[in-house]
Amino acid sequence: MRQRSHTLTVNTRGPGLLDVTDAVARFVRDFGVQEGLLTLFIRHTSASLLIQENADPDVLADLEDFMRRTVSRDRALYRHTTEGPDDMPAHIRAALTQTSLSIPIAGGQMVLGTWQAIYVFEHRDRGHAREIALHIIGL
């Protein structure tokens, strides 16, 4: 059994979903295990991870809209307001999605379904450099 770790840094461009599937697939392919387990962990609390549809970009826009409708920006609702009107909502949106994802590897690649992609979900208004720790164990 072998393992490998890596940190992937991506630059987001404000609220919404950024597809990182290709960069993650490259890490899996380069390590060359046939069977194993991939773990992704985002090192932030105002951005998160999500597996979602890769076909229609409207799905991504509708997901962003849902989050904006559901997690209010009304300052009167929050104690934590010093980092701006988008910060506390960003923490809540991150709590409702994922900080870590686990994806089995079979036949040398992730077992993603046909319509699945891996996204970083940025919840702040400005773009940020976001770090995702990757870990593979397998053979």
Add this chain to the structure above:
Amino acid sequence: MRQRSHTLTVNTRGPGLLDVTDAVARFVRDFGVQEGLLTLFIRHTSASLLIQENADPDVLADLEDFMRRTVSRDRALYRHTTEGPDDMPAHIRAALTQTSLSIPIAGGQMVLGTWQAIYVFEHRDRGHAREIALHIIGL
């Protein structure tokens, strides 16, 4: 250290939670590791995974109701409407629950609590054949 992979296919019957604990437990038992880690990954973006209570079926009905109340089906809210009024809400409901679950194995079985079961959460109106990739590593 050993590992094994498997794909479990389950047929859902419309919106709600389907208990897959027994099928998953059988896979764990058959592989025969005493200590290790089980990973479940659902290969879809309109169905998801959830650990929930196994005792009172009313809990499952109330969870389905909550999702239906919280994720509106009003077409005016969405861009992605071509696959039917249940499709975009299904993607959102999947985003709010889990695509992957990790469960340690100890004493030859999953460390589920007394009241925990593993469910596939179908979010589409019609039943579907849903694939769950399973992976165990352990000894």
Add this chain to the structure above:
Amino acid sequence: MRQRSHTLTVNTRGPGLLDVTDAVARFVRDFGVQEGLLTLFIRHTSASLLIQENADPDVLADLEDFMRRTVSRDRALYRHTTEGPDDMPAHIRAALTQTSLSIPIAGGQMVLGTWQAIYVFEHRDRGHAREIALHIIGL
């Protein structure tokens, strides 16, 4: 490759987030792997796990408030009411957050970001003894 399992029991004090980072970090340090994967699994369906900000305690209070606003306690909405007005909302809140978390280990410690802590999120009104199964695999 080596692995170790442990059960961490924490006593919550009613609704809200309880920081368990130090206890988890101690388990990682004691096992002494340099590189690997840590898994946390909470053995309950009315409490959950969450990675969130560790700096401003207001963030934790705002998260609890958001859950209370979003998941109604109105008995008329639920079938499952026999265990008290806080029980079904607790199951829903647990479904919206995490039952398991996966955190890579590098350089002998978890790859948590500067502002990240690991929390148990209690959703019941009374405090409970909550069990978290921990598992590490690595070298």
